[in-house]
Amino acid sequence: MIRTYCIRQAGLLCLVSVIMILTNIIGYHMPLKDSIAGILLLSAIALFGLTVSHGMSRFISLPSMLYVSMTGLLLASPISPVKDAVLQITSQVQFMAPATALGAFAGISLGKDLKDFAKLGWKMVIITLLVITGTFVFSALVADVVLRVTGVI
DSSP: OHHHHHHHHHHHHHHHHHHHHHIIIIIHOOOHHHHHHHHHHHHHHHHHHHHHHHHHTTTOOOOHHHHHHHHHHHHHSTTOTTHHHHHHHHTTSOTHHHHHHHHHHHHHHHHHTHHHHHHTOHHHHHHHHHHHHHHHHHHHHHHHHHHHHTTOO
16 A cells, blocks of 8 residues: 555656756756766655645544645754755755746646536635735735845845
């Protein structure tokens, strides 16, 4: 059961890793060797977190992202003996490389559900646009306040 889950997740992570490596090399002109090393480490962290989440789901239902994030935070924290290596290897991966892969998968997901979304009607389109706009504006407002309070701007 857990082995099948790991194999399936590893396959998906390989697909995402290829997209991230290409994005990191083409879009940000990072060396191939450094891109592969950084993305393999990020994928290993993700696979570990996903596996822990799958195993813990019998006891407590928490989002997989929590386990993935906590694994990465623990490995890069000042108390970690491997923090220097983790930070050095992952610093070669631009932040937007994973975001590009995420955007691609979100677009594919939205495309397959577009007919269902259209059935909801024009009111749902307006609500969606308002929610997205509100989220963006509020996030920008919070960022502006924090940057002003800290003296950055």
